[in-house]
Amino acid sequence: MHLKKLSVLAFSIGSFSLAAEAEPERRGFQPTALKDTSAQAEATGFVEGQSLSGWTRNFFAQERTQRDTAFTINKGNGRTESTRLRETWTQGTVLDYSSGFTQGTVGIAAQVAAYNEIALQQGKGRIAGGGNRTLTDSDGDAVQQWSKLGLANLKARVSNTTLTAGRMAISTPVVDVIGNRALPSSFEGVAVNSAEFDNLSFDFARFDRVSPRTEQSLSRFSTEYANRAITTDHVTLAGLEYQPFSNVGTQLYAANVKDFWNQYYLNLSHSAGDNASLQLDTDFNFYRTRDTGQRKLGPIDNNTWSLALTTSHQAHSLTFAYQQVDGNEYFDYLHETNAIHLANSLFSDFNGPNEKSFQVAYGLDMAGYGVPGLALSIYQARGWGIDGTHYKGGGYDGIQAMNGEKHQEYGVGASYVIQSGALKASRIKATYATHRASANQVDGSLRELRIVTQIPFNLL
Numbered sequence: 001m002h003l004k005k006l007s008v009l010a011f012s013i014g015s016f017s018l019a020a021e022a023e024p025e026r027r028g029f030q031p032t033a034l035k036d037t038s039a040q041a042e043a044t045g046f047v048e049g050q051s052l053s054g055w056t057r058n059f060f061a062q063e064r065t066q067r068d069t070a071f072t073i074n075k076g077n078g079r080t081e082s083t084r085l086r087e088t089w090t091q092g093t094v095l096d097y098s099s100g101f102t103q104g105t106v107g108i109a110a111q112v113a114a115y116n117e118i119a120l121q122q123g124k125g126r127i128a129g130g131g132n133r134t135l136t137d138s139d140g141d142a143v144q145q146w147s148k149l150g151l152a153n154l155k156a157r158v159s160n161t162t163l164t165a166g167r168m169a170i171s172t173p174v175v176d177v178i179g180n181r182a183l184p185s186s187f188e189g190v191a192v193n194s195a196e197f198d199n200l201s202f203d204f205a206r207f208d209r210v211s212p213r214t215e216q217s218l219s220r221f222s223t224e225y226a227n228r229a230i231t232t233d234h235v236t237l238a239g240l241e242y243q244p245f246s247n248v249g250t251q252l253y254a255a256n257v258k259d260f261w262n263q264y265y266l267n268l269s270h271s272a273g274d275n276a277s278l279q280l281d282t283d284f285n286f287y288r289t290r291d292t293g294q295r296k297l298g299p300i301d302n303n304t305w306s307l308a309l310t311t312s313h314q315a316h317s318l319t320f321a322y323q324q325v326d327g328n329e330y331f332d333y334l335h336e337t338n339a340i341h342l343a344n345s346l347f348s349d350f351n352g353p354n355e356k357s358f359q360v361a362y363g364l365d366m367a368g369y370g371v372p373g374l375a376l377s378i379y380q381a382r383g384w385g386i387d388g389t390h391y392k393g394g395g396y397d398g399i400q401a402m403n404g405e406k407h408q409e410y411g412v413g414a415s416y417v418i419q420s421g422a423l424k425a426s427r428i429k430a431t432y433a434t435h436r437a438s439a440n441q442v443d444g445s446l447r448e449l450r451i452v453t454q455i456p457f458n459l460l
Contacts, residue, residue, distance in 0.1 A: 028245070028246075029244060029245060030198070030199050030243065030244060030245060030246060032197050032198065032199055032200050032242075033197065033198050034196055034197060034198075035160060035195070035196060035197065035198055038159045038160060039157065039159070039160050040101065040105070040106075040107045040157045040158060040159055040160070041159075043100060043101040043102065043103050043104075043107045043157075044100050044101075044103070045100050045101075045102060045103055046099045046100055046101070046102045046108070046109065046110075047099070047100065048100055049099065049100015049101060049109075050097070050098065050099045050100050050460065051096075051097070051098050051458070051460055052095070052096070052097050052458070052459040052460035053096055053098075053456070053457065053458045053459065053460070054093065054094045054095040054096050054113075054456070054457060054459075055093070055094055055454055055455060055456040055457065056091065056092070056093040056094075056454070056455050056457070057091070057092045057093070057182055057183075057452060057453065057454040057455075058089075058090075058091050058182075058451075058452065058453040058454075059088065059089070059090050059091075059092065059133075059181060059182040059450075059452050060087075060088065060089045060450065060451045060452070061087070061088045061089075061133065061448060061449070061450040061451075062085070062086075062087050062088075062448065062449045062450075063085070063086045063087075063446050063447070063448045064084055064085055064446060064447050064448075065084045065085075065444065065445065065446040066084075066436075066445040066446060066447070067444070067445040068439070068444070068445075069437075069444030069445050069446055070082040070083065070084060071083050071084070071085075071086045071128035071129065071131075072128065072129055073124065073125055073128050073129065073140065074124075074129055074139060074140030075140075076139055076140075083125065083128050085126070085128070086126070086127065086128040086129075086131070087121050087123075087126045087127065088121060088127065088130075088131075088133040088134050089119075089120040089121035090117055090118065090119055090120060090121070090133070090134060090181075090182040091117065091118045091120060091182065092115070092116070092117045092181070092182030092183040093115075093116045093117075094113055094114070094115055094116075094150060094183070094184075095113065095114045095116075096111070096112075096113040096151065097111065097112050097113070098110075098111045099111070101155070101157055105158065106156055106157070106158055107155075107156070107157040107158075108154070108155070108156055108157075109154070109155040109157070110153070110154050110155070111151055111152070111153050111155070111168075112149070112151065112152050113149075113150045113151035113152075114147060114148075114149065114150065115147060115148050115149070115150035115183050116145070116146070116147045117135065117145070117146055117147075117182050117183055117214075118144070118145045119134055119135070119142040119143060119144050119145070121134070121142070122141075122142040122144060124140060124141055124142070127140075127142050130142065130214070132181070132212070132213060132214055133181060133214060134214060135214045135215065135216070146216055147216075148211070148216045149167065150167070150183065150184075150186055150211065151166075151167050151168060151169065151186055152166050152167045153165060153166030153167055153168045154166055159196060160194070160195045160196050161192065161193070161194040161195070161196060162192070162193050162194075163190070163191075163192050164190070164191045164192075164193075165189075165190045165191075166188065167186050167187070167188045167211060168186060168187060168188075168189075168191060169184065169186050169187075170187060170191055170203075170205060172203055172205075172237060172239055172253055172339070173239070173251060173253050173265040173267065173285075173339060173341040174235075174237050174239070174253050174254070174255035174263055174265055174333075174339050175187065175205065175207065175235060175237055175255065175334060175337055175339055176337050176338040176339045176341075177337070177338065178213065178336060178337055178338035179213075179338075180338075181213040181214060182213075183213055183214070184213060185210060185211060185212055185213050185336045185337065186210075186211045187207040187209070187210055187211070188207060188208065188209040188210070188211065188218060189205060189206050189207030189208055189209070189234070190205065190206055191203070191204065191205035191206075191207075192204045192205070199242065199243040199244070200240065200241070200242050200243075201240065201241050202238075202239070202240050203237065203238065203239045203240070203241075203253075204237070204238050205236070205237050205238075206234060206235070206236045206237075207221070207234060207235050208220075208221075208233060208234040208235075209221075210334075210335075210336045210337070212336045213336065219231075219336070220232065220233070221234075221235055221257065221334050221335070221336075222334075222335045223257075223260065223297070223332045223333065223334055223335055223395070224332055224333055224334070224335045224349075225330040225332045225351075225396065225442070226297050226330075226332060226394075226395035226396055227297075227395045227396075227397075228335065230296050230297060230395050232257050232258045232259055232260050232296070233258050233259075234258055235255055235256065235257045235258070235334065236255065236256045236258075237253060237254065237255040237256075238253070238254055239251065239252060239253030239254065239265075240252055240253075247270060247271045247272065248268075248269070248270050249267070249268075249269040249270075250266075250267065250268055250269075251265065251266070251267035252265070252266055252267075253265040256292065257292075257334065258292075258293060259292065259293035259294040259295065259296045260291070260292070260293075260296060260297055260300075261289050261290060261291055261292055261297070261300050261332075262289070262290050262292045263287060263288070263289045263290075264287070264288040264289075265285070265286065265287050265288075265341070266284075266285070266286045267283070267284065267285050267286075267341065268282075268283075268284045269281070269282065269283045269284070270282045275312050275313065275314060276314065277313070278311065278312075278313050279311065279312045279313070280309065280310070280311050281308075281309075281310040281311075281312070282307075282308070282309055282310075283306075283307070283308045283310075283343065284305070284306070284307050284308075285305060285306045285307075285341050285342050285343065286303070286304070286305040287302075287303070287304045287305070287331060287342075288302075288303050289301075289302040289303075289304075289327075289331070289332070290302075295394070296395065297332075297394050297395030297396065298329075298392065298393055298394015298395050298396065299329075299392050299394060300327070300329055300332075301327055301328075302325065302326065302327030302329060302330075302331055302332075303325075303326040303327065304323075304324070304325045304326065304327070304331035304342065304351065305323070305324060305342075306321060306322065306323035306324075306342040306343035306344060307321065307322050307323075307343070308320070308321040308343035309321070314368050315364055315365045315366070315367065315368030315369060316362070316363070316364060316365075317362070317363040317364075317365075318360075318361070318362055318363075319359070319360070319361040319362075319363075319379075320358075320359070320360055321343035321344055321358070321359040321360075321361070321381075322343075322356075322357070322358050322359075323342055323343055323344040323350055323355075323356070323357045323358075323359075324355070324356050324357075325351055325352065325353065325354055325355045325356075326354065327353060327354065328353050328354065328387075328388060328390045328391045328392070329353050329388070329391055329394075329396045329399065330351050330352060330353060330396060330399070331349075331351040332351075332396075343359065344357045344358075344359050344381055344383075346359070346379070346381055346409055346411065346433075347409050347411060347433040347435055347443075347448065348381075348383070348407060348409055348435055348443045350381065350383045352383065352386035352388070352399075352402060352405065352441065352442065353386060353387055353388040353391065353399055353402060354385055354386065354387040354388075355383050355384070355385060355386045356383065356384055356385050357381060357382060357383035357384070358381065358382055359379060359380070359381035359382075360379065360380055360381075361377065361378070361379035361380075362377065362378050362379070363375065363376070363377045364376045364377070372419055373416050373417040373418065373419050374414070374415070374416045375414070375415050375416075376412075376413070376414050377411075377412065377413045377414075378411070378412045378413075379409075379410070379411050380408070380409070380410050380411075381408065381409045381410075382406070382407070382408045382409075383406060383407050383408070383441075384406040385404070385406075386402050386404070386405035386406065386441060387402060387403060387404065387405075388400050388401070388402035388403075389402070389403050401440045402440045402441070403440075404438075405437070405438045405439075405440050405441040406437075406438050406441070407435065407436060407437035407438065407441045407443065408435070408436050409433060409434070409435045409436075410433065410434050411431060411432065411433035411434075412431070412432050413429065413430065413431040413432075414429070414430050414431075415427060415428065415429040415430075416428050416429075423455060425456050426453070426454065426455045426456065427452075427453070427454050428451070428452070428453045428454075429450075429451070429452050429453075430449075430450070430451045430452075431448075431449075431450045432447070432448070432449050432450075433447070433448050433450075434446075434447040434448075435447075
């Protein structure tokens, strides 16, 4: 799991006009030019630039199901039992050593990070198999404590271009590290990031293994919504980020997941106005996914997009977001990644075949009321028109039963970041979400309370 239009358009156009009037000056075109600084020229040395830092995260989640949704407890000897309650309580800690870059034309650096997790809730009946939240053994018992090498890589840098080889964290719209558990995922392969220009950067990468959030070993890539037994040898990606104006950003990425799909991504973002009076932020995301090679997942012909409009005034923000899937299968992405950069990817991803969804969200930054670091939010989202009856068969078999499915989700959240003192930058975040679904919608009906506390530290 993953936790009218006319009126909205009229509101958005009106907001845009007001915001545009509030702009103090026109924001001009930014020509692309080579940077006049070099990150490598500023290298201080392998030892001189080293750091030892990390964080520890306490993750608690309680889920309660309703209607026909249930979790399964492994009772041993092939026996199982259903339950409506699942609890996760774990403590994850990351200790990250990063060297500096050696001096010279070509700089060399290294990074090693150890990941450790402790299961604070170990009751077999409570963890209900663990899911992708608690590491369990073959009998369904929680592994009380475990560790792994989360990151291990070497880097070579020339000017502002860096080559990284080994196990790493990377964030792109088509392969993206996911950190919504006690520990994050990571990927093994080779990546290049080039930022030689002021407003233009490039990414190239190839990965053949993923280190999951709640596993000690490396795994082959599978997808989030297809049959997990179907895996791929590698994923290759290329992309660029370009900012032609100071208030306009673009991203363009492409990925080949061998024998699964070719996926293309476009993002356009724009900001107008001033938050002090009225500001409008627009964010458009588009994915085009087509099957390729041996078509291990079957036929895929999917276009999925979202448009989010956020108007803000001082401490307040209001967001309207529409999302649509044009395809007879899920909009899918790689498992153990967060590569779904769509506006309505919430507790549910709202990514069913032919699904349409709409979200309204409100945010409040309490700094404007004398409490810096405190933020509050509330949202509601609905998805409808889910139809898999035209699916021709393959890795998503079973969605043919989806015919007019719908669901809705509500959520509230609060977060606080400590502003000063020994615990500066520590964060506590609490969220409560409830999801209601029709009979064949994949996420089911449940409620979740989640409380996450993270404390950063620096040792060197």
